Amino acid sequence: MTQETQIPAQDLPHDAALTHFAKSRRNQLIRAAVIFAGIALVPLAVRDTYLQNVMILTLLYAAVSQCWNILGGYCGQISLGHALYFGIGAYATSVLYVNYAVLPWFGMALGGVLSAAVALLVGKLTFRLKGHYFAIATIVIAEIGLLLVHNWDYVGGALGIQWPITGDSWATLQFARNKLPYFYFALVFLIVTWLITFKIEDSSWGYGWRAVKDNPEAAESLGIEVFRSKMAAAALSAFFTAVGGGFYAAFVAYIDPESVMSFRFSLLFALPAVLGGIGTLWGATLGAALLIPLTEITRSYLGGSGSGIDLIIYGGLIMLVSLMKPEGLLSLFQFRKGRPA
């Protein structure tokens, strides 16, 4: 689907490339509209609460993974610490709502801003680190955040924060049994993150990052400009990850440090994008659409036995996909279009 944008520009004559590019951008948008409209219709056919629940998680992980993709995929900064931003969003939203009756909508926005600020700080510290040093530094910073929240009584410490059980309301994002509002919130969230990614692909930032990824030496000449845009990408990525965290808190109506900030969340945010196709428009969505239903359903229908078979399947699947389709599952769909050049 997205190979058009990945064709190195030198393969095509300049003008033809531009026309082709504009056309493919338009097609992308139309395709996206059709796909998202299709997804929006799914709950009308699938009314089972459990499956709707799985779909909500799928959309949420797709969206957050899309945020991760902005930094990890397009910028090439492999962050394994995004649970920190998710947790900041979840905690800001919960603390403001439960302690100060601030509606979660504002909580998510404030959490996002706070998270973006933290991301700028983290970026300042870590962007000069390379490869695995960067990845491990992000893990370590997220772990510090987890430890601090775990031991901070003001935000509930290990006890976490319980949302009061109230009537259904869009204002407080609380719905007792109805899953549809969460579904559509998550879908809109995914669309927003998709559009942002779409926009970035055709921006000077996007070109700068691609240039840097393809040719590290070019980084030297682009230097400061790229550093700034990377900082902006980190802030953007963190902002929306935090919105996802705030939504998650409202959805589960209870959070504790382990359940929103542990390392496995950091991996879960990167995994869909990696499995689907890193640095692509649809990779995160495709990866989440495969990974989340599969893990949820294997746990639900096999996990009750206590034999660990669900972990075997989950781990085996991750290994298989990453080995057999290292460029992501999205590449499965590319042969249908034929190469346009």
Added chain:
Amino acid sequence: MNRRELFKHGAAVASAVAIMGSIRDASAQAQEIPIGIVYPMSGANAQIGVDARHAFETAVNIVNAAHDVKLPTAANAGLAGLGGAKIKLIFADHQGDPQKGRAEAERLITQDKVVAIIGSFHSSVSNTVSATCERYTVPFVCADSSSPSLHRRNLKYFFRPAAHDEMFTSAMFDFLDAQKAKGNKIETIALFYEDTIFGTDSSNVQRKLAADRGYKVVSDIKYKSNSPSLTAEVQQLKTANADVLMPSSYTTDAILLVKTMSELGYKPKNMIAQAAGFSEKSVFDAVGDKLAGLISRASFSVDLGVKRPSAKYVNDLFRSRADRDLNDNTSRQLMALLILADAIDRAKSIEGPKIRDALAATNIPGENTFMPWKQVKFGEDGQNVDASPVLIQYSGKGFKTIFPAAVAAGDPIWPMNT
């Protein structure tokens, strides 16, 4: 493609679910009452789930087959109130994650039409599972989460037959007071607890009661659970050398704590544990030789069989399945299902609100349980205030009930180490 993929996937699952659902409908006609069991079945606490499974299956056997023992719903096969209907368990895995627990509860309620749910070991998961049950007007019986905050949320569908941390801890301090009255010198206390909801709740109560009753907390150590090493922590305990060491730890840290104490040559004068790890067979298999004299709070002890014949009977049944004795957790799980079955029996209905009302009206005298409890009778908040906890002491071979005097099988060894 994406949409179609999702659609196809959803449709396939939906039809599979529909098939499973229709099978269940058929079985409902054969009078099977589904009850949801939400536990950690994989991950760090998988063994808890495996043991719980044995406990609940033992309880199902007591309900569904005729047993000559003085327990609710045991006498005849199935539930008399529903024409001999049998109960059936549906297990779900929450992996210690509140979100997964909530999703599983919702699945059990909407797909499997369970009439009630029992759970969930982790207090954090019991929190979300009980909130979900409340939203679907399905009763939640909290078997083994002991966080006091759980019954203080004004839930109408929450019931906890067993004691919570404040009750357990009160028993510990009652015991200390009694020892003091006998002339033993007890002045200082060391708290050692993991940085989780369990450790936090437990230590908060212990700290408060220590202050109220005039004991000095000389060491207050919150440690990170599943640490590779506890040497520095134990060194602090050793330096403080309190009269009583009170650990709140799960299996892994309990083993490591005892091993590290022994390595550093620290023999605590006395140890009173908030059960958890210190009621698990694996801990005594690993470090039992260093724990002679350990006291733990408990909901159950095998020697209760002397006073309550049903305790021995149930323990033997459980043993034949699980190859271990009932402990603090498994006894509470098993009893919780019997209490729930009793309520369904009296409700003569499988509707949530009716079972809820029957649970609220529960009145089981202590001798009809296999627990040391005075009775089972729920307060407005769903807490059974008469779930009298006991203290048990490990002799090096087995446990002996030592407190309160009414159910004690003998005098405690005090101090543990001199």
Added chain:
Amino acid sequence: MTAQALLQVLVSGLLMGLLYALIAAGLSLIFGLMDVVNFAHGEFLMLAMYATFGFVFATHLDPVIGIPLVAALLFIVGAFCYAAVVRYAMRAKANIGMVQIFSTFGLAIFLQGAAQYFLTPDYRSIQASWFGDKTLNLAGVFLPWPQILGGLVSVMAFGALYLLIARTDLGKALEATREDQGAVALVGIDKNRVFAIGWGLGAALVGLAGGVLAIFYYIHPQVGAAFGGIAYVTVALGGFGSVFGALVAGVIVGLVEAVTASILPPALKNIGIYALYLGVLFFRPSGLFGKL
């Protein structure tokens, strides 16, 4: 804190640090050789502990006797994992870094599930052994024998590793492959074979650590997680690929952990390690001895 208590904390931290170093050594070796971070390293440790447990269970011999066998077994496990999984991850043309991370991460989850499936999630421990539960009392400072053993094994393993890398043909082949993967093919070195041996060695090192650890630690499908996290920080602190950086970093981590737990609330003890790590990275972005 008395001087004695301080000494106790430092000595305990040192012994634990040597063990951390031994665990991290294999990870660092593999990274240095081929630029791969093995996220299943903690699970290798778990397998080694189970293997030791199984050895004692089957033969009723002392676990110490089993340690070389366990290391040998882990060598096979490591080489097999390379041949069955990592080899393919290395072939990836696109985003190779992520493929390696997630294929070994998938392997980690797979191994945890398999351990739970075949060995049950019950907690095991080895009961009586020559070193288990025995402690050396030096004027009130207690040195547990299993950890002294661990320290000795660690020091010996690093010594052997030094000799191997510096003095043997295999070491030269490892070094050459690490320098230039393409060129070694020209001189007739089979890259895959060298990598498989590298993975085998890395796993055998963690096998030694697992064998020692099994004597005094509980054994459980998830036990790798507690040590795995520390191993990554240790390797990054020492500098990826620097085996001797891992030794120094392991000891530092052990000491800092022990001291932090004595000063701060112990629940925060990892903060000391993490802060130190970030601090070092700030001045040396490639760790203490990194070559990047």
